[in-house]
Amino acid sequence: MILVVACSDDTAERASANSTASKTPILFLGNQLTIDPAVSPELLFTSLIQAQLVREELPFRVNNAGIAGELLPNTIERWQVLKALNAQLIIVELPTESGSETSYLQVEQLLQMILRDVDIQRVLLWTTPNLGQPLPLQLAERFKVSIYEIPIKNTDWEEPETLQSQIFQQLWPAIEGKLKD
Numbered sequence: 222m223i224l225v226v227a228c229s230d231d232t233a234e235r236a237s238a239n240s241t242a243s244k245t246p247i248l249f250l251g252n253q254l255t256i257d258p259a260v261s262p263e264l265l266f267t268s269l270i271q272a273q274l275v276r277e278e279l280p281f282r283v284n285n286a287g288i289a290g291e292l293l294p295n296t297i298e299r300w301q302v303l304k305a306l307n308a309q310l311i312i313v314e315l316p317t318e319s320g321s322e323t324s325y326l327q328v329e330q331l332l333q334m335i336l337r338d339v340d341i342q343r344v345l346l347w348t349t350p351n352l353g354q355p356l357p358l359q360l361a362e363r364f365k366v367s368i369y370e371i372p373i374k375n376t377d378w379e380e381p382e383t384l385q386s387q388i389f390q391q392l393w394p395a396i397e398g399k400l401k402d
Contacts, residue, residue: 242282244280245280246283246284246307246308247274247284248284248310248312249267249283250286250296250314251287252290252291254384254385255285255314256287260385261382264385265285266385266388266389267285268283268285269386270389270392273393277397281309281400284306284308286299287314293327293328293331294327297330297331300335300338304338308339310399310400311345312347313331313335313347314348315368325359328360336366341366344366344367345366345368345369345395346361347368347371347392348369348371349370369392371388371392373387
């Protein structure tokens with residue numbers, strides 16, 4: 222007797238989805254660079270990180286919770302839901318567009334909320350220092366959180382796919398180090 226079992230594409234897709242769903246999440250928070258609407262989803266740096274995780278067979282999956290144009294108060298409100306993901310690593314794109322006191326207080330509030338709910342070793346901040354004030358560096362130092370500066374030239378904005386690749390290349394070693402700690 223010969224038994225042949227076939228898998229439809231639908232079954233294979235569900236198996237793949239279940240495999241991804243069972244992996245530990247890495248949560249990305251941010252706005253314009255984390256979820257750039259001008260870039261195809263597969264070319265976002267978060268997608269490049271997911272592809273790298275798969276290549277290296279690491280048991281993690283990317284949850285990109287970035288929203289283009291989102292203001293900090295909205296991210297602060299969403300944190301209550303996002304923390305339920307129980308992410309192994311939380312990577313936050315810090316805003317640099319304003320050095321105002323309001324912006325400082327909002328970033329500080331977001332960091333306090335995150336650090337109240339998760340171990341400091343599970344948080345990684347990144348910023349583009351040449352686009353704004355030293356606000357993120359001051360907060361990272363105060364909270365003793367790892368921060369990575371990714372310099373961006375004004376011309377980089379003209380080629381968003383290249384910019385996403387640059388962010389991936391500069392951020393991946395820090396992420397990989399955090400995941401292997």
